[in-house]
Amino acid sequence: MSKLHIATSINGEPVEFLADPSASMLDALRGPLGLTGTKEGCGTGDCGACSITVDGRLVCACLMLAVESEGHEIGTIEGMAQGDHLHPLQQKFLEMAALQCGICTPGMLMASRALLEKNPDPTEEEVRFGLAGNLCRCTGYDKIVRAVLETAAEMRGAA
Numbered sequence: 134m135s136k137l138h139i140a141t142s143i144n145g146e147p148v149e150f151l152a153d154p155s156a157s158m159l160d161a162l163r164g165p166l167g168l169t170g171t172k173e174g175c176g177t178g179d180c181g182a183c184s185i186t187v188d189g190r191l192v193c194a195c196l197m198l199a200v201e202s203e204g205h206e207i208g209t210i211e212g213m214a215q216g217d218h219l220h221p222l223q224q225k226f227l228e229m230a231a232l233q234c235g236i237c238t239p240g241m242l243m244a245s246r247a248l249l250e251k252n253p254d255p256t257e258e259e260v261r262f263g264l265a266g267n268l269c270r271c272t273g274y275d276k277i278v279r280a281v282l283e284t285a286a287e288m289r290g291a292a
């Protein structure tokens with residue numbers, strides 16, 4: 134199958150790559166683009182491990198074709214820290230041990246950031262609802278939810 138030339142933007146940088154017409158965005162990120170921070174849990178849209186943003190909207194990269202990224206702004210976990218400066222959510226996940234194996238973590242962080250951008254002062258219920266599409270087999274969720282709530286409070290204090 135001949136590959137298609139795709140021009141997109143990833144984490145603010147213009148990017149061009151070749152993709153099979155049937156390749157998922159997840160396969161493109163982890164393959165030719167070398168961005169392996171986005172994880173594959175299920176490959177069927179059920180776990181949220183592959184969460185990325187497309188024009189600011191949270192999307193499962195396993196459910197999107199790579200060719201659909203043409204002309205859009207893609208955000209991945211690699212764009213979350215600014216150099217060595219972690220995003221407050223990343224820092225808090227580390228401090229509060231909100232991760233174990235780490236497979237869900239990039240997706241949890243992307244979903245948490247999207248949630249806080251829309252709602253900087255969420256209730257616990259709203260955090261749990263906002264992260265309902267992201268599965269974690271390790272933490273039992275409480276540490277993740279507490280980390281998101283604490284980050285939100287700190288970010289409001291810093292604003």
Ligand code: FES
Nearest residue numbers: 174175176181195
């Ligand atoms: S790998 Fe995409 S939702 Fe699970």
Ligand code: FES
Nearest residue numbers: 233237269270271
């Ligand atoms: S830390 Fe292992 S799946 Fe969440």
